[in-house]
Amino acid sequence: MSLLNIQNVLLKAEKPLFWVGAFTMASLVLWLIYKLLSGFRIWVLGNEQLINPKVGKWAVVTGATDGIGKSYAEELARRGFAIVLISRSQDKLVDVATALEEQFKVETQTIAVDFGRTDIYHKIEAGLAGLEIGVLVNNVGVCYPYPEYYNHIADLDSFITNMMNVNIASVCHMTRLVLPRMIERSKGVILNMSSASGMYPVPLLTLYSATKAFVDFFSRGLQEEYRDRGIIIQSVLPFFVATKMAGIRKPTMDKPTPGRYVAAQLATVGLQSQTNGYFPHAVMGWVSTSLIPSSVATVLAAKLNRLQRTRYLNKMIARAQQADGLKTE
Template sequence: MGDAAELELSVWVLSVIGAITALYYLLKWSWLCWRGFKVYVVSEFWPVDLRSYGQWAVVTGATSGIGRAYAIELAKRGLDIVLISRCEDKLHAVATEIESSYGRQTRVIQTDFTEGHSIYPAIKDKLADLEIGILVNNVGMNYAGMLVHFLDVPDPERRITQVINCNILSVTQMTRLVLPRMVERSKGLIINISSEAASQPQPMLTVYSATKIFVTYFSRCLNSEYRSHGVEVQCVTPFVVSTNMTHNIAVNLLVKSAPSFARDALNTVGYSCYTSGCLTHALQHIALSILFPDWLRLSSFCVEQTERFARTKQNWIKESVAQTAKKEE
């Protein structure tokens, strides 16, 4: 009789624990689904009026890819644009397109973000008289055109320094330049472009992945520090977007075009401070987090398979790089 009672009690306790666990996960996934619906669906119909942040938007790396797409999308939404990049001819081409197509004012600043700290006093002077409402820290670079081991980076002494200057120093220094006046006005938006490569460690993209996780942590910490001052800091972590960095891979269900991504990502402003930018990339992030966890990604087996994949793509990458260079000429 006593054993039966104990068994019944044990079954009841386990049932309660199971019910509580099921309820916890049901509520958790319901909340995540609602947040995803709000960020990626509701935002399509009720986007924030970006003009409320201020008159000017500054975009780094603004002559191609995601940066160019952000600049054009921001102009469409009524902001004047400061374009910063290293190629003066391309800067003026994008500026002319924005002025003629959308009737917005533009300014261009020619600079090379790989050169280090010496470039920022000149940028500060050129931004001094502007009411900057939005800063898009987009400029970034990989250290090789393909997946490689750390020691196989071409010209490593120069290249690694360039990547750190471009991917890390630019974000912190540009933020330092514009943030004080945003705090004074109690209004501003800083958008930092990180990467899905920062969501988990990425062997054979080691330096790129490491610099992008800096961008992610910097953005999220900064948002916590300054949102009470009226300044929002959004971290955007795109998956694959068809740009020069991705060798202009064909757009499909999983790969976004730069203009489409920029439009979707800007819609998430005000809805999320940490976003994949679009629904398809968010779903890919969830799938990879579940199916491709850290322990597998960092395993010797996975690295060997990545090496094998990289070898099979070498010729295609070389052809894509050559085509991109020819197109830019």
């Protein structure tokens, strides 16, 4: 093909290519504007007024005596909800219930059960009978004591059963108990605490990661089922929060206190069916799922957890050696 012919072809293609480029740029600009406006709506304006006793007098919180669960109970009580606290320790439940009644002047009820068991739901059902439940926070959960290879986990059979019961069965059963009455009233909010660890596989926390992925899928599926029935079901996927379970004592910008996290998360209800709940976590979630391939994120998580495992085991060895030294003196 001669140079003249090539020039003619390029001249003919110039105008279509210009419009293709213009359309692409316009689409990108519109997409960016939409994302910025959506982000402003979620993270600046929020939906602060949605969660109030108009959706139902009572809020039910599982795992309510520590960390994020306790902060949910406090924030919902501050908003005027009567609170049902469900956790394992009756003493801790009484302490939290007393504090809520004194500080926020709300009614409380407590139900002491071990979510590691499956024969507890008749007791919970009896405790919830007759209550107008507007909000359910499925917060109870267990994690690994430290990152570990699956076949090296101590008492693996019991570990599997406990984690499946606490992290998965509790969400399914608690939802089963409250959802029918929410549907009858065409209003209600269910917040299911997943984890950023459920956004992609996290080796050495593999079972935990998988259970939290289940919670995320379960929540999003149910939201689509009941979207037109007036029910909000939200999957909540936090990164690290400064709690005892996470082993973080000092809060930072990306590791907020439970209270700060909960206040931010509740403002996203009704705006996102799947949320990281807190703006810095949302940025981290976008980077780790949109900019970094899942396979790369999994490899990086594995390297980090192997380092944490080594540090933990070395610490345990040093403590054992120190204890042996004290015994021989």
